[in-house]
Amino acid sequence: MINAIIRNEIHQRGLSVRKAAREIGVSHTTMFRIIKGSPIDLPTATKLSNWLNVPVSSLVDASTGNNSSEIEKIIFFLSLYPDLIQKLIQTIDQIQTNPNVTQAIADVLAYLVFRLSLLTGGQGEG
Numbered sequence: 001m002i003n004a005i006i007r008n009e010i011h012q013r014g015l016s017v018r019k020a021a022r023e024i025g026v027s028h029t030t031m032f033r034i035i036k037g038s039p040i041d042l043p044t045a046t047k048l049s050n051w052l053n054v055p056v057s058s059l060v061d062a063s064t065g066n067n068s069s070e071i072e073k074i075i076f077f078l079s080l081y082p083d084l085i086q087k088l089i090q091t092i093d094q095i096q097t098n099p100n101v102t103q104a105i106a107d108v109l110a111y112l113v114f115r116l117s118l119l120t121g122g123q124g125e126g
Contacts, residue, residue: 006035024047025047052079
């Protein structure tokens with residue numbers, strides 16, 4: 001998962017892997033290994049977390065496959081995509097004021113699936 005997050009962030013910022021590596025403070029070969037899915041050590045995770053502006057524990061969990069709670073996974077994902085927070089707030093408001101909540105929930109789920117598919121490069125779609 002961490003490799004997909006890094007690939008997506010590099011793309012979002014319009015950077016090359018080498019340029020991102022310079023910004024982060026790691027070698028370009030380290031970046032290529034991360035993108036290929038190699039595990040990361042704590043110093044690298046710290047640099048990545050600073051670059052992504054997320055807690056280092058989130059990256060370590062994502063890198064090692066540590067099973068975080070669902071809420072921690074959602075918080076980590078939302079920290080990467082703050083625009084989703086506003087969308088969720090709007091949806092909660094709709095759900096609270098709209099008797100037809102089924103459509104609002106379906107809309108949010110469709111949007112989240114779309115964003116997750118962008119993050120994972122379309123992997124996991126059935």
